[in-house]
Amino acid sequence: MTSGYFFRRPIKIILIILLFLAVILFLPGKFFDPVRLVFLEVAYPFQKVFYLAGEKISSAFGFVGSISDMREENEKLIIENNTLAAKVAGLEVQKKENDEFREQLKLLPRNVYDLESAWIIGRNPNNPGSWILVDKGSRSGIKKGMPVIAFEGILVGLVDEVLPDQSKIILLSDSASLVNAMDMESGSKGIVRGEYGLGILLDMLSHTEAVNGGDTVVTSGLSGSIPKGLLVGKIQHVRLSDDKLFQQAAVAPRIKYTDLNMIFIIK
């Protein structure tokens, strides 16, 4: 065996492959964060420009393509709007009574959320249900774990990584997402977890609880960092887990994540 044997190109290539394999499998994901931080800070303005340019083009083509669906969607929205207006009227009365009772019993007022608005400037191109990138970061007081909502009360995800001027939000449908939640109708508590960016599952429900399709899923507030009562979605169907110990419910999110342009981070 010559001294140059280990420097032959095929050996070098194999060694490089093995090195990267070891990095993927055994090195913690945060190891290269300083490198990522510098690279993303430099790329940030270009990332934002490219994404927003793409959004403009997508909106223009999307408008043309959706004209035929608009009439049907418009009718559906009018009916839904009227139903919701009626519900809101009833809820306003209950809210007023609730506030009066709280004052009489000298209870502290309900928390008002400190919201930070942020524009979406990127998303996972290979899996849009996985994560999004927003244009607010540590300079705006954003921290890891903060809940992220849309339309003032619909939970869409949690802050996962924070950079000075941008943050990565993992969506509820991402496999790494875990949120304490409950079935509003039955009160049954479980954990909402994502399924590879494709859907949301309400897992670990007790099999003695009556959980039905159409039930509303909201956050339970058990973790502490996520307020109670944020809307997650509606249950589509219920089944037993593979080990038959719990019930699992497929949850349809209230909004389509790819339609989002702006979100709010609860500080």
Added chain:
Amino acid sequence: MNRKLATSIIVIFVALIQTAFFSAIFKSGIVPDLVLAIVIFWVARYGKNRTLPWIVFFGLALDLLLFEKIGTNVLTYLIVALAISALAKRFLVSQKVPRTLFILFLVVLGTLMQKILMAAFLHPFDLAEYFKGAGWSYVIQGKIIFQILLNLAGTMIVIFPIAKLEKYTVFYSREVSLKR
């Protein structure tokens, strides 16, 4: 030095177009893989020895922009490049098949390899569960066919400007022609 800088700018520019621009336009989760197109073009035209460092750079740029574990895209495109290099040496140099047809075949093969390798590296410990669920739905919903078609279209579009920019890159002075 200038050629290296120009090549680096091309790499980062293409990575940004794929991760930022296309992610806003193609919201279904299927975007044209321009990086794969360029990897195939460079490896088939200049050979793997000169292009491997730039393929590693491509992979690193994608890993950083996509918040993936460093090495995921590097390894994926490295393995795809090695396979393409072996096939190109076997068929392109010997001119046994029409060149354009063969490049399109490489794109199809590269797409399939890239998807399988990425799934394996992103879900190394729950690969079976992933293929049973999300991976299988990717196939039966026809998304893999759509991905292949988009990659073919992307290859046809990106190869001409990349060939034109060749004189600014590190490959220019020692170009190996594989023309018939």
